[in-house]
Amino acid sequence: MEHKNPLRIVLVAPRNPLNIGAAARAMSNFGCLELRLVNPYEVAFREARSAVKAHKVLEKAKEYSTLGEAVADCGLVVGTTSIGHRALEHPLKRLELGGKLIARKLASAPVALLFGSEKFGLSNADMSHCHWLMRIPTREEHGSMNLGQAVAVCLYEIVRSPDAAKALPETRREARAGDVERITAMLEEILEQSGYVHERVEGSTELKLRRLIRRMKLNAHDAEVWLGILRQIRWKLLS
Amino acid sequence: MEHKNPLRIVLVAPRNPLNIGAAARAMSNFGCLELRLVNPYEVAFREARSAVKAHKVLEKAKEYSTLGEAVADCGLVVGTTSIGHRALEHPLKRLELGGKLIARKLASAPVALLFGSEKFGLSNADMSHCHWLMRIPTREEHGSMNLGQAVAVCLYEIVRSPDAAKALPETRREARAGDVERITAMLEEILEQSGYVHERVEGSTELKLRRLIRRMKLNAHDAEVWLGILRQIRWKLLS
Numbered sequence: 001m002e003h004k005n006p007l008r009i010v011l012v013a014p015r016n017p018l019n020i021g022a023a024a025r026a027m028s029n030f031g032c033l034e035l036r037l038v039n040p041y042e043v044a045f046r047e048a049r050s051a052v053k054a055h056k057v058l059e060k061a062k063e064y065s066t067l068g069e070a071v072a073d074c075g076l077v078v079g080t081t082s083i084g085h086r087a088l089e090h091p092l093k094r095l096e097l098g099g100k101l102i103a104r105k106l107a108s109a110p111v112a113l114l115f116g117s118e119k120f121g122l123s124n125a126d127m128s129h130c131h132w133l134m135r136i137p138t139r140e141e142h143g144s145m146n147l148g149q150a151v152a153v154c155l156y157e158i159v160r161s162p163d164a165a166k167a168l169p170e171t172r173r174e175a176r177a178g179d180v181e182r183i184t185a186m187l188e189e190i191l192e193q194s195g196y197v198h199e200r201v202e203g204s205t206e207l208k209l210r211r212l213i214r215r216m217k218l219n220a221h222d223a224e225v226w227l228g229i230l231r232q233i234r235w236k237l238l239s
Numbered sequence: 240m241e242h243k244n245p246l247r248i249v250l251v252a253p254r255n256p257l258n259i260g261a262a263a264r265a266m267s268n269f270g271c272l273e274l275r276l277v278n279p280y281e282v283a284f285r286e287a288r289s290a291v292k293a294h295k296v297l298e299k300a301k302e303y304s305t306l307g308e309a310v311a312d313c314g315l316v317v318g319t320t321s322i323g324h325r326a327l328e329h330p331l332k333r334l335e336l337g338g339k340l341i342a343r344k345l346a347s348a349p350v351a352l353l354f355g356s357e358k359f360g361l362s363n364a365d366m367s368h369c370h371w372l373m374r375i376p377t378r379e380e381h382g383s384m385n386l387g388q389a390v391a392v393c394l395y396e397i398v399r400s401p402d403a404a405k406a407l408p409e410t411r412r413e414a415r416a417g418d419v420e421r422i423t424a425m426l427e428e429i430l431e432q433s434g435y436v437h438e439r440v441e442g443s444t445e446l447k448l449r450r451l452i453r454r455m456k457l458n459a460h461d462a463e464v465w466l467g468i469l470r471q472i473r474w475k476l477l478s
């Protein structure tokens with residue numbers, strides 16, 4: 001499994017070098033070697049690189065300036081949350097089930113698992129890139145876990161299940177997140193052109209559209225069809 | 240479960256205050272509140288007491304000078320190990336099974352789960368107090384986990400509910416077929432308007448679109464949103 005585990009751990013805006021190092025160590029422990037960082041606090045990333053026992057993961061870690069780029073090649077994007085007060089716009093699954101679904105999906109496509117910053121977690125904008133959200137079953141009185149520990153627990157659940165090995169490879173090819181985002185952007189442009197967007201508060205429209213498109217659960221072929229359809233509509237609107 | 244979870248986490252000779260704090264935080268997360276320390280490095284324990292978000296567990300933590308005393312009231316004593324080079328004299332179970340056995344035993348008796356020092360793990364003398372040993376399924380090349388992360392992963396496995404992995408009944412309201420068909424028809428009209436349809440053989444387009452829309456598996460609310468979107472685009476194209 002080791003070298004081809006297509007699970008990407010994506011840390012969004014991590015601040016603490018100890019946490020980045022701890023996440024990398026857990027990844028190494030569980031044979032999940034692809035770490036991606038979105039806008040890490042620069043000093044933190046530099047310091048983390050010296051973390052013992054995780055240098056291989058950290059050396060190969062890639063930095064991105066937007067979350068969209070960091071998950072572009074993935075067929076499934078899952079965000080983690082400890083749900084505080086925020087109302088969630090996404091389906092929420094407990095880790096026991098979510099881990100199984102991720103393990104199953106990994107048989108056919110790369111999956112991105114997102115962790116927000118230590119202080120604020122994932123923003124609504126971050127979450128709008130996700131197909132669904134996952135929650136570790138901590139107790140209500142103290143739900144928020146340390147970042148490195150949360151990564152370790154999630155990886156354990158994803159790797160643990162002996163059933164995961166038996167999961168059938170799905171024949172369906174998921175649309176890559178990059179294409180899904182292209183569809184979202186093109187639809188948004190069309191809706192601006194056609195005056196639909198102005199009916200709504202502008203800022204939230206993008207997030208709503210992003211979630212709407214993700215709920216379509218597009219396969220790779222349909223994503224291409226939709227891109228063709230939208231391209232044509234856009235061309236017509238502008239002509 | 241919370242206040243009577245009779246699982247005791249026993250740290251033997253821990254050295255690093257951050258690790259003690261991290262272990263306590265994971266315990267608090269998973270509702271396991273009884274921490275016991277055997278010969279902690281004194282400074283480490285003092286510093287750990289200030290760890291954020293785990294003070295309740297740390298305040299109540301008890302110190303012992305021998306492991307025997309620390310586990311005296313327990314009906315089952317389990318040691319954790321990443322098995323390095325040492326030959327083990329004890330039965331060794333993977334966490335997936337061991338966690339289940341511990342959860343079962345907790346129904347009738349307190350259980351102690353032991354973690355050794357960061358550097359050396361449990362000694363043979365420590366292990367001699369154990370009924371059996373447990374191993375987290377990390378990969379061979381990098382088996383040894385960070386102490387706080389190991390505690391978190393073990394507690395998750397013990398606390399996790401096997402039932403939670405069964406898919407929840409979804410409360411989602413499916414779009415009615417009539418609305419789905421309306422969406423299909425409206426999209427077809429738009430595609431004729433924009434010249435997309437002529438690229439394809441006319442007759443089959445309708446069927447292709449119908450299948451394409453059905454694969455979206457729309458819920459009732461999203462169907463309305465899509466109807467609004469398409470209505471607006473059509474209006475713009477015709478105007």
